[in-house]
Amino acid sequence: MSRLRVLLGTLLFLAASLAHASAEDFLGYWKNQDARGLVKFLQVKVERGKPMVRAYGRCQKNDCYWGGVEAMAFAP
Numbered sequence: 001m002s003r004l005r006v007l008l009g010t011l012l013f014l015a016a017s018l019a020h021a022s023a024e025d026f027l028g029y030w031k032n033q034d035a036r037g038l039v040k041f042l043q044v045k046v047e048r049g050k051p052m053v054r055a056y057g058r059c060q061k062n063d064c065y066w067g068g069v070e071a072m073a074f075a076p
Contacts, residue, residue: 023051023073044071
């Protein structure tokens with residue numbers, strides 16, 4: 001039983017270490033698949049060395065720019 005626990009623990013540790021994404025993987029345009037929502041799409045980019053997220057939402061005729069905020073990465 002203890003061998004099984006050690007084996008499962010090792011497998012979980014290895015699987016968690018393989019699940020990795022860099023910040024560059026999130027750059028670009030992210031379209032909202034639920035078009036009924038207010039947010040149409042997000043733009044994630046780097047400005048002056050800092051990650052920024054800009055939101056665009058539904059307006060009368062065209063999409064409106066709602067503003068941007070500095071993003072915070074919680075992992076390297």
